[in-house]
Amino acid sequence: MIRSVYILGQEGDVLYSKEYAKSESKASLVEFLVNLVQFLKSMDLEGKTEFMNVSISRIFFAQRELFTFVFIADKADDAVQIEDKMTQLVETFMKDFANLATAKQPLDGFDSKVDEIAVTMVKVAILGFAGVGKTTTLHLLRGETLPLVHDPTIGVSIKRLPEEVQNANIVLWDLAGQSRFSILWAKMIANAQVVVIVTDSTLENVLRSKKLVTLVKDEVPEAKVIGIANKQDLPTALTPERVGQILSIPTYELVAIDISYRDRLIQIIRKSILEGKAEIKAA
Amino acid sequence: MPEAAFIVQLDDFQGFIVKKRHPSSLALTETMLNLVFFEHQQGEEEAIRDSDIEGMRIASFAMEVFPGWTVCFVLNEDDVLEEISEELTGMGRFMLELMNADPESLEIEEILAKKSSMPAVDDEQKAAAIFMTPSSALLLERLHTEGVESTAKLSMWLKNQIQSENVDLLEAITPLMDSGLVTVEIIGKLETAFLMKDVFPHRAPPVKSFKATSVAHPNLMPRYEEYLKSFFSPDPPTRGYNPTLPVTDPNSPILEDREKIARILSNSIYYAVLDCLRNGPLRLGQIASQISFPDGVVQGALWAMEAERIVANFEEEGVWALITNPKMEIFMPEFILPIIASKLEEKKVGSDTARRYLELLVQTWSE
Numbered sequence: 318m319i320r321s322v323y324i325l326g327q328e329g330d331v332l333y334s335k336e337y338a339k340s341e342s343k344a345s346l347v348e349f350l351v352n353l354v355q356f357l358k359s360m361d362l363e364g365k366t367e368f369m370n371v372s373i374s375r376i377f378f379a380q381r382e383l384f385t386f387v388f389i390a391d392k393a394d395d396a397v398q399i400e401d402k403m404t405q406l407v408e409t410f411m412k413d414f415a416n417l418a419t420a421k422q423p424l425d426g427f428d429s430k431v432d433e434i435a436v437t438m439v440k441v442a443i444l445g446f447a448g449v450g451k452t453t454t455l456h457l458l459r460g461e462t463l464p465l466v467h468d469p470t471i472g473v474s475i476k477r478l479p480e481e482v483q484n485a486n487i488v489l490w491d492l493a494g495q496s497r498f499s500i501l502w503a504k505m506i507a508n509a510q511v512v513v514i515v516t517d518s519t520l521e522n523v524l525r526s527k528k529l530v531t532l533v534k535d536e537v538p539e540a541k542v543i544g545i546a547n548k549q550d551l552p553t554a555l556t557p558e559r560v561g562q563i564l565s566i567p568t569y570e571l572v573a574i575d576i577s578y579r580d581r582l583i584q585i586i587r588k589s590i591l592e593g594k595a596e597i598k599a600a
Numbered sequence: 601m602p603e604a605a606f607i608v609q610l611d612d613f614q615g616f617i618v619k620k621r622h623p624s625s626l627a628l629t630e631t632m633l634n635l636v637f638f639e640h641q642q643g644e645e646e647a648i649r650d651s652d653i654e655g656m657r658i659a660s661f662a663m664e665v666f667p668g669w670t671v672c673f674v675l676n677e678d679d680v681l682e683e684i685s686e687e688l689t690g691m692g693r694f695m696l697e698l699m700n701a702d703p704e705s706l707e708i709e710e711i712l713a714k715k716s717s718m719p720a721v722d723d724e725q726k727a728a729a730i731f732m733t734p735s736s737a738l739l740l741e742r743l744h745t746e747g748v749e750s751t752a753k754l755s756m757w758l759k760n761q762i763q764s765e766n767v768d769l770l771e772a773i774t775p776l777m778d779s780g781l782v783t784v785e786i787i788g789k790l791e792t793a794f795l796m797k798d799v800f801p802h803r804a805p806p807v808k809s810f811k812a813t814s815v816a817h818p819n820l821m822p823r824y825e826e827y828l829k830s831f832f833s834p835d836p837p838t839r840g841y842n843p844t845l846p847v848t849d850p851n852s853p854i855l856e857d858r859e860k861i862a863r864i865l866s867n868s869i870y871y872a873v874l875d876c877l878r879n880g881p882l883r884l885g886q887i888a889s890q891i892s893f894p895d896g897v898v899q900g901a902l903w904a905m906e907a908e909r910i911v912a913n914f915e916e917e918g919v920w921a922l923i924t925n926p927k928m929e930i931f932m933p934e935f936i937l938p939i940i941a942s943k944l945e946e947k948k949v950g951s952d953t954a955r956r957y958l959e960l961l962v963q964t965w966s967e
């Protein structure tokens with residue numbers, strides 16, 4: 318995935334930077350990039366994108382006029398796909414923003430363009446106490462056969478959604494709900510853009526889940542949080558409205574063992590991803 | 601000893617990624633990776649943990665400085681963990697350091713065969729960490745003039761210096777505490793920092809190596825001497841390296857150079873190679889076998905240190921020698937005593953604080 322984006326000026330000055338996920342230590346990286354710019358002056362890339370491996374990362378770079386464009390990505394990434402994105406970035410920047418950058422003006426609107434190009438992976442974490450139906454929800458989203466028995470998840474189970482949303486892969490993190498695994502939750506939701514809090518819609522469970530909402534707001538304040546009132550087929554179920562009131566987050570009904578809910582749920586997650594992006598843009 | 605091992609990283613997006621494994625046929629499941637990771641979340645410190653997972657006995661190792669990374673050794677039936685845990689720790693540390701510095705060159709099979717190991721970070725390296733964190737180095741300077749100061753005041757001073765509210769005193773003071781330079785205690789109701797030790801980062805002439813050379817490689821001596829002379833005492837008007845010039849002197853090498861020294865010393869791979877060369881000149885292969893590192897890794901370290909004028913290569917003979925010996929010299933800050941005395945007189949510190957300082961100083965330096 319693309320972890321960060323840098324655009325540097327002629328003197329190695331950072332004109333734009335954005336970090337999507339942690340990579341090597343940032344200070345040494347910037348120092349490296351400045352040296353790279355100096356070095357690139359002495360050669361001609363002929364508009365091509367090149368890359369080099371540095372430790373566990375792969376650094377892609379291209380040059381156009383006085384600007385140097387850099388992506389920090391992973392070695393495992395598909396180089397052709399990233400080079401493609403580099404071309405898009407360079408073209409977008411040169412067309413509408415190069416003049417602004419030269420005049421040292423703010424690059425209004427550029428950030429969301431970068432998001433559209435560079436976000437290749439969106440993390441959606443599924444959080445909730447044991448047996449509420451998280452793994453069932455994961456299978457439902459992936460269109461897989463639904464398990465009918467509770468086989469408790471160990472640690473975390475990580476799977477991709479078959480569909481992309483706006484050219485980005487959706488990675489689902491289905492966390493283990495058993496209390497012994499609670500020490501992992503804060504770590505495992507790091508960098509999630511969307512957190513789905515699943516409840517089984519019983520009063521007791523929903524009240525307990527308020528704690529999860531607090532955890533998520535503390536740990537990943539920028540993430541979009543939604544509630545799921547699962548097991549709506551059971552007589553003990555509170556209505557989704559009631560669950561939403563208690564949790565104070567937008568909440569949706571679900572019967573995770575019923576395949577007919579799949580499309581609806583995917584739309585909900587899709588919408589949350591897009592809303593999340595819009596909010597970041599507005600901020 | 602284990603013959604199978606793997607290195608796994610938990611990536612915030614992609615989850616568990618097995619970065620290296622040996623043998624390549626080693627089959628691993630998500631559950632196994634989860635359980636190993638979970639083991640290490642229950643205590644933060646650097647440690648070996650063992651787990652029995654799906655019929656496999658795994659000894660795993662993680663370090664706080666590399667969050668998300670774990671090295672796992674698959675134990676054989678007759679392995680007794682207590683007997684080999686020290687070796688596994690050393691190998692685990694080596695693999696994580698190398699994974700961070702030069703992952704391409706890491707071959708698990710080779711490391712297991714050679715038992716390549718890395719010792720725990722030693723005092724010199726801990727002191728080097730101070731100069732890798734600019735706010736720590738600043739704080740140390742402040743303590744040179746204060747000796748004893750409440751952490752609240754230090755925090756305020758630091759914010760003022762850096763002109764920012766986003767200063768984390770804890771982050772700045774941790775390297776100072778880890779290296780034993782500073783002790784923090786509550787005196788009365790005031791959290792107070794005491795400077796117990798001072799450190800002088802500098803390059804010393806490589807005396808031991810020089811002596812060893814005169815015995816083992818007399819033919820190198822003229823050129824070796826030339827190297828040292830050009831660094832430490834070149835012919836005028838060029839001035840040699842003189843670390844005792846005050847920092848304010850434009851010729852003082854300290855400011856920029858101490859960061860270079862610190863960077864080299866705190867890199868555990870460079871440090872191991874450097875430490876070998878302190879005893880005398882060696883061939884690359886000799887260094888590699890002394891510390892059981894892969895040749896490529898030693899080569900990388902030598903080049904990096906050559907660029908910083910720490911080692912030199914006698915190409916014809918194929919020998920590497922230390923030309924400057926980077927050091928973190930730790931000593932007693934007796935210059936603080938008069939400072940405390942006058943602070944006491946001016947009632948800037950209480951007598952309990954002054955007495956405690958003396959006690960601590962005696963405790964620290966009496967062994």
Ligand SMILES: Nc1nc2c(ncn2[C@@H]2O[C@H](COP(=O)(O)OP(=O)(O)OP(=O)(O)O)[C@@H](O)[C@H]2O)c(=O)[nH]1
Pocket residue numbers: 445446447448449450451452453454464465466467468469470471492493494495547548549550551571572573574575
């Ligand atoms: N009646 C009913 N049962 C459900 C529903 N969703 C899930 N279940 C059942 O609830 C049980 C637990 O489901 P899981 O998805 O494994 O639970 P989990 O939240 O992943 O649990 P942990 O992994 O332990 O945290 C299974 O027996 C599911 O079949 C639902 O909507 N209605």
Ligand SMILES: [Mg+2]
Pocket residue numbers: 451452453468469470491492493494
């Ligand atoms: Mg589960």
